[in-house]
Amino acid sequence: MARPAVFANDLSLRFAGVDGGPSVDAVRGVDVRIAPGETLAIIGEAGSGKSTLARAIAGLTDRTIERGPKIVGGSLDVLGIDVRQLRRRDDTELGLRVGYVPQDAGTALDPHLTAGENVAYPLFQRTPKLDRVLAGGIVAEAIDAMHLTLATIPKYPHELSRGQRQRVAIARALVLDPELLVTDEATSGVDATVRETILDHLAEVQRSRGFAALVVSSELGEVRRLTDTLAVMHAGRFVGYGPIDDVLSRGTHRYVRRLAELSGVAAAL
Numbered sequence: 001m002a003r004p005a006v007f008a009n010d011l012s013l014r015f016a017g018v019d020g021g022p023s024v025d026a027v028r029g030v031d032v033r034i035a036p037g038e039t040l041a042i043i044g045e046a047g048s049g050k051s052t053l054a055r056a057i058a059g060l061t062d063r064t065i066e067r068g069p070k071i072v073g074g075s076l077d078v079l080g081i082d083v084r085q086l087r088r089r090d091d092t093e094l095g096l097r098v099g100y101v102p103q104d105a106g107t108a109l110d111p112h113l114t115a116g117e118n119v120a121y122p123l124f125q126r127t128p129k130l131d132r133v134l135a136g137g138i139v140a141e142a143i144d145a146m147h148l149t150l151a152t153i154p155k156y157p158h159e160l161s162r163g164q165r166q167r168v169a170i171a172r173a174l175v176l177d178p179e180l181l182v183t184d185e186a187t188s189g190v191d192a193t194v195r196e197t198i199l200d201h202l203a204e205v206q207r208s209r210g211f212a213a214l215v216v217s218s219e220l221g222e223v224r225r226l227t228d229t230l231a232v233m234h235a236g237r238f239v240g241y242g243p244i245d246d247v248l249s250r251g252t253h254r255y256v257r258r259l260a261e262l263s264g265v266a267a268a269l
């Protein structure tokens with residue numbers, strides 16, 4: 001069996017307290033397994049630990065970023081790399097192999113760079129002397145894969161709509177052909193029709209390139225467009241994991257039951 005793209009075993013993540021305040025146990029003993037080419041969606045209410053888990057899986061921990069979450073229990077292996085052992089040097093390697101679309105990614109684009117320059121940024125980070133014409137071709141392809149017109153390329157982020165900015169951010173995360181894509185509410189704040197288009201483009205690119213993906217979402221309808229494997233998070237723990245309809249019909253936790261009710265799935269019990 002192929003080695004999983006993501007393998008977490010009994011993983012716990014903690015934020016250190018600020019100014020002597022209490023620490024926060026954001027993720028408590030979760031198990032995750034994502035095979036190459038597979039997509040896992042995580043759903044859960046605000047503050048349940050989804051973003052913290054996504055960041056750690058993208059290799060962003062206290063060892064690699066300021067105020068990152070610390071692995072305080074269990075193990076986390078991403079693309080064969082032990083995330084507990086990351087040093088900045090290794091993080092660069094993981095950073096080049098994992099595409100990460102953080103929450104509000106559109107607003108995280110560099111405002112002083114055009115959309116095209118934002119997308120090209122990781123290319124030049126990997127290969128500083130990359131031929132500019134070659135880079136331009138790769139950027140145009142990445143922009144096109146998200147169904148943005150090429151007229152988007154010379155525009156600055158403030159000249160684009162929120163949905164266009166999100167798509168530029170996704171194009172940037174995909175430009176290095178990652179083996180794993182991690183997205184955190186990639187379509188939040190984007191209106192419903194644009195959101196569906198973005199998700200469909202993402203699903204299409206994922207199918208054609210076959211990378212593994214972890215998708216954080218707060219909407220079941222959105223999740224179903226991308227995958228049929230779901231983890232439900234509540235207060236830092238998983239309270240459901242598996243095929244969406246099994247999770248919803250068999251789950252006993254009240255948050256899972258509520259999700260099932262909202263989505264019209266009846267309990268199998």
Ligand SMILES: Nc1ncnc2c1ncn2[C@@H]1O[C@H](COP(=O)(O)OP(=O)(O)OP(=O)(O)O)[C@@H](O)[C@H]1O
Nearest residue numbers: 015024026044045046047048049050051052053067
């Ligand atoms: N940098 C940080 N420092 C300290 N605590 C944090 C930090 N980031 C998140 N937390 C805390 O960790 C817990 C989990 O937060 P997290 O952002 O992972 O949840 P979430 O499920 O992604 O929520 P949302 O859907 O609102 O983004 C919360 O209690 C939150 O307050």
